[in-house]
């Protein structure tokens with residue numbers, strides 16, 4: 156948990172740096188970003204139509220007060236008008252103010268596509284490893300936008316402007332996953348020990364299932380189960396090639412140790428048969444499955460790899 160805090164602070168600092176840097180560079184040169192264009196282009200802005208957030212304050216007193224307490228207050232420091240305060244998200248307000256306020260003259264986050272919403276937010280948030288892959292995420296592809304999980308004005312959580320805390324937030328849509336974490340053996344996500352976002356990047360990434368990887372680009376499981384990382388003198392091949400999920404389910408299971416099969420021998424025999432074939436080595440013929448040779452890991456105890464035994468005895 157401690158590590159998590161450290162890495163969070165680090166990534167936060169980096170993303171702040173990038174934000175400030177991005178703003179500074181673009182305000183100096185107006186140079187286009189080197190990144191590939193987002194799927195929805197940022198709408199063109201007429202800079203003469205910005206009126207400044209103080210004008211909004213006049214009529215939206217409560218909204219303004221609330222805004223002052225959120226992290227977005229920092230945008231008031233930004234020099235570019237289209238990145239400053241209320242109008243950074245709602246667009247230029249001149250037409251709205253000239254009409255004396257009222258509905259229908261401002262950009263609101265309703266009646267527009269999820270992509271259009273996220274593109275507004277990504278204007279400032281697309282830099283940094285955490286968010287830069289949002290457009291390729293299953294969430295984006297399936298019309299889940301930033302404001303399904305975050306709310307700039309009506310957040311229910313004190314951190315990260317979230318509409319709900321984890322795992323309630325995630326499970327509100329992923330009902331099928333809720334059952335996984337209620338099984339006898341499970342990662343203690345409901346109990347708050349670890350979080351969905353320890354393993355998944357809800358903002359998208361390069362791996363399937365929006366999985367995170369460790370800093371060393373290893374599978375995410377090794378972030379916490381460091382003792383399984385090796386390297387070992389004698390590696391058990393599938394741990395490295397097919398990964399932890401070749402034997403374990405990640406969320407929860409009726410089987411001890413989150414194993415995919417109810418009995419250890421059934422698991423091993425999926426790859427290690429009695430007959431010699433091209434796959435894993437066949438098991439010795441003295442391994443009679445009627446009796447003591449069923450409990451494979453009673454003898455092959457170091458099943459994740461060993462420095463002393465090529466058959467993983469210790």
Ligand code: HEC
Nearest residue numbers: 210211214241242245248252255256257258259260261263
């Ligand atoms: C002259 C007063 C006035 C000013 C100045 C003003 N507003 Fe409004 N605004 C209103 C009123 C009145 C409404 C309608 C409120 C309602 O009916 O709920 C409104 C509605 C809105 C809405 C919702 C629009 C909709 O279609 O539902 C947004 C967003 C908004 N204002 C943002 C802003 C921003 C940003 C600024 C500053 C650029 C601003 N307002 C300045 C009076 C004002």
Ligand code: HEC
Nearest residue numbers: 211215218219222227240241243244264302306307308309
């Ligand atoms: C970071 C982006 C962002 C900023 C900055 C922002 N808004 Fe909003 N605003 C939104 C979103 C998103 C919604 C839709 C409701 C929601 O998800 O909270 C919204 C909704 C509104 C509404 C509709 C009524 C409501 O309560 O939802 C009004 C009015 C409004 N904003 C005014 C303002 C004013 C005034 C400011 C500046 C003091 C401001 N907004 C700053 C993103 C922003």
Ligand code: HEC
Nearest residue numbers: 170273276277280285289294299300301303304315352357
């Ligand atoms: C499926 C839900 C979900 C969606 C969609 C989502 N977020 Fe998040 N976001 C979260 C959660 C949960 C956190 C809490 C922190 C964590 O553990 O990563 C978070 C954290 C953040 C943070 C603060 C921490 C950090 O990583 O810098 C920012 C900024 C953020 N999100 C912006 C966005 C933007 C911008 C979008 C849209 C492009 C978006 N989020 C879409 C759930 C979501």
Ligand code: HEC
Nearest residue numbers: 171226229230238239243275276278279301305314315316
């Ligand atoms: C004008 C640039 C800008 C836009 C547009 C913008 N943000 Fe932000 N956002 C910021 C800045 C700056 C911070 C504060 C970063 C910090 O202090 O680390 C921030 C912080 C956040 C955080 C983190 C809150 C926390 O507690 O750390 C979330 C979540 C977030 N924004 C979501 C959104 C969403 C959702 C949208 C679109 C509705 C959006 N932002 C639009 C600039 C922007």
Ligand code: HEC
Nearest residue numbers: 293294297299303304324325328351352355357363364365
């Ligand atoms: C507003 C609804 C909604 C919320 C909230 C939500 N998701 Fe999703 N999520 C979806 C949809 C829709 C998909 C794409 C369809 C699918 O795979 O179920 C998806 C896809 C995913 C995937 C990829 C699955 C795959 O098969 O590739 C992961 C992982 C995921 N979400 C994790 C999370 C996490 C973690 C949270 C909480 C931080 C969360 N989701 C919150 C709706 C949501």
Ligand code: HEC
Nearest residue numbers: 322325326329332342344349350351354355364400405406
């Ligand atoms: C211990 C790490 C871990 C945690 C914690 C975790 N997941 Fe997963 N999740 C995975 C892995 C690994 C897969 C891919 C499984 C596979 O490919 O066989 C996955 C798959 C998924 C999928 C794709 C569909 C499926 O069931 O295979 C969704 C959706 C998902 N997770 C959502 C969530 C949500 C929501 C939470 C929190 C309630 C969560 N996960 C917590 C590791 C985790």
Ligand code: HEC
Nearest residue numbers: 340342343349353375376378379399400403405411412413
């Ligand atoms: C954020 C840290 C974290 C991550 C990431 C993580 N685990 Fe765990 N895991 C734990 C903790 C803590 C326990 C201890 C079980 C408990 O007390 O709830 C555990 C327990 C286990 C167990 C033993 C379960 C039992 O029944 O005793 C297995 C097997 C396991 N994890 C496999 C995995 C796999 C596979 C992955 C990757 C998909 C993974 N873990 C990712 C923290 C993590």
Ligand code: HEC
Nearest residue numbers: 376377380383393394398399401402403412419452458459
């Ligand atoms: C070849 C199958 C296989 C693979 C691949 C595998 N495991 Fe295991 N794992 C097992 C078996 C079998 C057990 C039960 C051990 C026993 O019976 O004593 C186990 C037990 C565990 C345990 C609980 C007991 C302990 O040793 O701490 C954890 C945690 C664990 N595995 C994590 C992982 C992680 C993380 C990975 C990926 C790096 C992984 N496993 C890959 C077969 C496997």
Ligand code: HEC
Nearest residue numbers: 392393401422423425426434435436451455458465466467
């Ligand atoms: C996903 C397939 C897979 C599963 C499941 C699996 N193994 Fe393996 N195992 C392999 C492969 C592949 C090798 C080694 C290939 C090589 O190095 O030539 C191996 C090697 C071994 C070796 C070393 C044999 C030698 O001659 O080097 C032993 C012992 C072993 N496994 C035992 C087990 C046990 C016990 C289990 C069940 C807990 C198990 N394996 C589950 C694929 C698997």
Ligand code: HEC
Nearest residue numbers: 420423424427436437438439447448449450451453454466
């Ligand atoms: C009572 C202890 C014991 C149990 C239980 C046991 N083994 Fe073994 N296993 C051995 C011994 C002894 C060897 C031979 C070691 C050697 O050659 O140095 C061996 C060797 C192996 C080898 C290596 C064969 C080769 O040609 O390199 C595999 C694979 C293997 N066992 C798989 C399994 C599987 C799968 C199970 C469970 C179905 C299992 N073992 C249960 C003691 C056991």
